Amino acid sequence: MTGEKEIKTINRLESMHPLRAKVNETYLKSIEAIQAGKPTVWAMLNFYYGDPILKAMDIEVVYPENYGAIAAATGVAQQYLERAEADGFPSHLCGYSLNTLGYTSRMMKELNGQIPPEAPFGGMPKPLFLMSSAAICDARYKWFQALGRYMDVPVWALEAPTPGTKEFFIEGYYDRMVDLEVKHLRDFVAFVEGMVGKKMDWDKLDETTNLMIEVNRVWYEVNELRKAKPCPMHSRDFWSAMPAALFLAGELEDSLKLYQDMYKEVKDRVDSHVNAIPEEKYRLVFAELPPWHSLGFFNKLAERGWNFVVESFGYRPPIPIDLSKVSDPLERITRFNLQFYVGYYEDARKQNMLGNALAYPYLKYAREWKCDGAFLHPLISCRSASTHLPYVADMLMEELKVPSLSIEGDIVDLRLFNPEDALAKAEPFEEAMEHYRKVRKQEGFDW
Amino acid sequence: MSDKNKGLSKAQEIYLNRLQRVKELKAAGKKIIGYPCVYVPLEMLTALDLVPYRTCGDIKEPITESDRALPSSFCPIMRTCLDCALKGKNDFLDGMVTIHSCDPQEKTARAWESYTNYPYFHFIDMPITVRPEALEYFKSQLNDFKKTLEAYTGKKLSTDKLEAAIKSHNQQRALLRELYELTKPSPPLISGTEIVQVVKALMSLPAAEGNELLTEVISEVKSRTDGPEEKSARLFIWTSILDDTEIMKVFEAKANVVMDESCGGMRAWRAGVKFTADPLEGLADYYINEITCARTFRQATLGETRKDYARDLQSRFGYLRSIVKEWKINGAIILLVRYCDPFAFEIPSLKDYLDSLRVPNIYIEYDYTIGALAPLRTRVEAFLETIS
Numbered sequence: 001m002t003g004e005k006e007i008k009t010i011n012r013l014e015s016m017h018p019l020r021a022k023v024n025e026t027y028l029k030s031i032e033a034i035q036a037g038k039p040t041v042w043a044m045l046n047f048y049y050g051d052p053i054l055k056a057m058d059i060e061v062v063y064p065e066n067y068g069a070i071a072a073a074t075g076v077a078q079q080y081l082e083r084a085e086a087d088g089f090p091s092h093l094c095g096y097s098l099n100t101l102g103y104t105s106r107m108m109k110e111l112n113g114q115i116p117p118e119a120p121f122g123g124m125p126k127p128l129f130l131m132s133s134a135a136i137c138d139a140r141y142k143w144f145q146a147l148g149r150y151m152d153v154p155v156w157a158l159e160a161p162t163p164g165t166k167e168f169f170i171e172g173y174y175d176r177m178v179d180l181e182v183k184h185l186r187d188f189v190a191f192v193e194g195m196v197g198k199k200m201d202w203d204k205l206d207e208t209t210n211l212m213i214e215v216n217r218v219w220y221e222v223n224e225l226r227k228a229k230p231c232p233m234h235s236r237d238f239w240s241a242m243p244a245a246l247f248l249a250g251e252l253e254d255s256l257k258l259y260q261d262m263y264k265e266v267k268d269r270v271d272s273h274v275n276a277i278p279e280e281k282y283r284l285v286f287a288e289l290p291p292w293h294s295l296g297f298f299n300k301l302a303e304r305g306w307n308f309v310v311e312s313f314g315y316r317p318p319i320p321i322d323l324s325k326v327s328d329p330l331e332r333i334t335r336f337n338l339q340f341y342v343g344y345y346e347d348a349r350k351q352n353m354l355g356n357a358l359a360y361p362y363l364k365y366a367r368e369w370k371c372d373g374a375f376l377h378p379l380i381s382c383r384s385a386s387t388h389l390p391y392v393a394d395m396l397m398e399e400l401k402v403p404s405l406s407i408e409g410d411i412v413d414l415r416l417f418n419p420e421d422a423l424a425k426a427e428p429f430e431e432a433m434e435h436y437r438k439v440r441k442q443e444g445f446d447w
Numbered sequence: 448m449s450d451k452n453k454g455l456s457k458a459q460e461i462y463l464n465r466l467q468r469v470k471e472l473k474a475a476g477k478k479i480i481g482y483p484c485v486y487v488p489l490e491m492l493t494a495l496d497l498v499p500y501r502t503c504g505d506i507k508e509p510i511t512e513s514d515r516a517l518p519s520s521f522c523p524i525m526r527t528c529l530d531c532a533l534k535g536k537n538d539f540l541d542g543m544v545t546i547h548s549c550d551p552q553e554k555t556a557r558a559w560e561s562y563t564n565y566p567y568f569h570f571i572d573m574p575i576t577v578r579p580e581a582l583e584y585f586k587s588q589l590n591d592f593k594k595t596l597e598a599y600t601g602k603k604l605s606t607d608k609l610e611a612a613i614k615s616h617n618q619q620r621a622l623l624r625e626l627y628e629l630t631k632p633s634p635p636l637i638s639g640t641e642i643v644q645v646v647k648a649l650m651s652l653p654a655a656e657g658n659e660l661l662t663e664v665i666s667e668v669k670s671r672t673d674g675p676e677e678k679s680a681r682l683f684i685w686t687s688i689l690d691d692t693e694i695m696k697v698f699e700a701k702a703n704v705v706m707d708e709s710c711g712g713m714r715a716w717r718a719g720v721k722f723t724a725d726p727l728e729g730l731a732d733y734y735i736n737e738i739t740c741a742r743t744f745r746q747a748t749l750g751e752t753r754k755d756y757a758r759d760l761q762s763r764f765g766y767l768r769s770i771v772k773e774w775k776i777n778g779a780i781i782l783l784v785r786y787c788d789p790f791a792f793e794i795p796s797l798k799d800y801l802d803s804l805r806v807p808n809i810y811i812e813y814d815y816t817i818g819a820l821a822p823l824r825t826r827v828e829a830f831l832e833t834i835s
Contacts (some may be wrong), residue, residue: 034540134744141744142792148759149795149799154753159578180580190750195752210808358554392692403576
């Protein structure tokens, strides 16, 4: 596909552009601040748990996970991967982690702590501390621990309780998770205060927390509108707009206004039956991160009538929860964070589907967003994010007669995704979607 | 000639036919509860007269059924464990206890629960740090586990019963440590292969029966005249799990394995549970603090604001220093089961630590299948040549 002029079939949202521009502008400002010597923290995506603390403390944050994608897209990742492997890290580890380990090895062992000159987007300066997270996968706390080999930088590993689905309903279980996280966060605040040498501004944290929750509520409502037929917003707009809510990128006041604008635009599209693609023949859920380097591929699918109407649970905002009566901002942060993990549980219980918790969000999406198929994108070096996909495919078929198309790719190694091969599978998969549409009708489903 | 119903022969027999004894116990009315990881507190099962049975995989069995639920680039141990379960090999179980000791355990647990239909199934969450709030949370998890066990059995798990069970399992840990004392002489009095058989037998028996077996084994080994020959190296093996003699034999063809730091070796037995006013506190502390699995995030000082790599290594691997010295280790194998992230991230740091102890070491990776053993043997032989 490289070199071909991209035909833009997808009807992108106008309101996405200023939001994305704001995210990019914030990123550039952050680089300037870092280059001017402002303390920086390297952080893992933590699902609204540690981020509001860092934001309220006015700390610049870089996410090596995101930087891995940048390094891959700009072609410098390969040398870092090779360097990490030469240092003894197995090649099958998470590509983002190998990129960071190789980058840090080069920065600390060869350049005495200076940013490597080839590093794109200003690079990642030596951090003041590392904030890892136990959420979702083991790599995301073991990887920062492994960086201790290259730099004597303290690490805080954020806990992330992971309840069993039926166990979650044991009396008092949720409160005990809250208790753990609030205590943990309080100690984290003390740690951050010690590291930056200033006290937390609790009023600012209170305000930051409220804005974070509200930004995500509006973003959630935007995505609810996508249940409309035809779907007014394509997954590409979701991915472009996602960082402002998921990573709290940018000023939260600005983000709130921009997401509100997006809501208005999407609502207008729903009211006037404006479609995100020329003709919606198939509605699909996309599971896992997209092939960032081949996003033009979605235009080709849009030409065939494939509309991507909903995405992975791991990147979507939590189901809104009223936390206005919770006075302690740390508890409010905690409950919001937990909502990301357990927000679906009550609904799963009502549907008598607790046993399918790993797949439940996708079953819910397929049912409520009326999906004809699932496009699964297992990421070779991101096992944890992809592990559940065979199970999801199995459950979508077993429970809802929704077929899945699985096309492997990767988050760093661009060679592992073959868009031509994926497109060659489109036609037979359309036949499968047509077939199962009939099967669902026969079995009494309403789509 | 050894008595087939005692000691090492008995351990070997149980190892070769793990189901026989649990099926007898089940026929006698006992309930059998499976568990896939050493982090499950077996004391709580024993206290309620439930028989813990470790559900293992099979390196000789091609994985077919697990593909339904788990991708191929995923922990091979969990894939084979689930595969065996989906093929009905564990259908005799009355229940299953799973735990969030690592991400693959957690993901597999959810698929396992969904695809099987045991009368009892429980998932224990486990924090990653050893911080006080994490210990408190883990204790609350054990309390929830206790409640579900009580509901399932219809019996009360009293403090007395739990303390008695802790005592019994502590005795087993002490006996296993005593057994490992017998690998200190040169040549060792017991081989690594025999220890794999003993440990796997222990994982197939009620604690009291396991203790009887261990007592017999220790007595037999102390007085045996047919122990292992002295070989060119005294090896230490560091891996996630080593529970099959075919794997251990690869190392023991030309060396003596005198310490196996894995879940099929010493890792889960190195210490004992402390007796605390609330026994769950002692259990929570033991399982988070004392089991030296790579899954736990350890630091030289909790919440440290200064980092020092040498102190960091000491906090993570310091227990190896005395092992190297007391067991006179002269070679270490870092054996990685492919796609095991917690262990994989440790490798360069562990090598740094072993280098600081001047222990020659090698990192070898395999995929926990019988087909991987030939290349493994080649690598091991090459390493032994370099250190001999």
